[in-house]
Amino acid sequence: MILPIVVYGDPVLRKMGEDIDKDYEGLDALIKSMFDTMYNASGVGLAAPQIGKAIRLFVIDTHPFAESDDEEDDEEFTAEQRKELKAFKKVFINARIVKEEGTEWKFNEGCLSIPKIREDVLRLPNIEIEYLDENFKKHKEKYDGVIARVIQHEYDHIEGKLFTDIISPFKRKLIAGKLSDIAKGRISADYKTRVYKPKK
Secondary structure, three states, X not given: OOOOEEOOOOHHHHOOOEOOXXXXXXXXXXXXXXXHHHHHOOOOEEEXXXXXXXXXXXXXXXXXXXXXXXXXXXXXXXXXXXXHHHHOEEEEEEXXXXXXXXXXXXEEEEEOOEEEXXXXXXXXXXXXXXXXXXXXXXXXEEEEHHHHHHHHHHXXXXXXXXXXXXXXXXXXXXXXXXXXXXXXXXXXXXXXEEOOOOOO
16 A cells, blocks of 8 residues: 655654564554555655654665666666665664764765755765564664665664754755745655644
């Protein structure tokens, strides 16, 4: 099922996600719907807060990076990296990033909850993460490069953070008007969105 994506301004995007257990009601269907919603919006990751649930769950599929026809992307990724990106599809439950290392590097990021805004974001390239998969099997793994970045971006969502929080104050000031428009529902997206409407 394709779900509406919550956009900037909704308080759920600022909540710390809660851990869940294998008895969480409708979990299998929720995970499937999250993948369906992500693919429909041409995303590479989607976190539960983005569909209105403040829980520690996100899904990732980086294959669009591997299949991009963009000439710049062709130069950016080696054949080995493309192979890795094409194969990377995972569910992360109750994730905790336990280590981030390396020299900060810049990459242009966007977010399905912040339509039509992209900015260069600095992140550390190497991470170590503990998480449960969809079968509640525990994993502790290391990632680097683009895959680490996508994980960091989605992880921020379950921590109540957005990529716009970690860009420079100057850049935040430049996009403040656009963010305000999104929060007020003045947006145009190629997928279904949900704008927060405070109860009167």
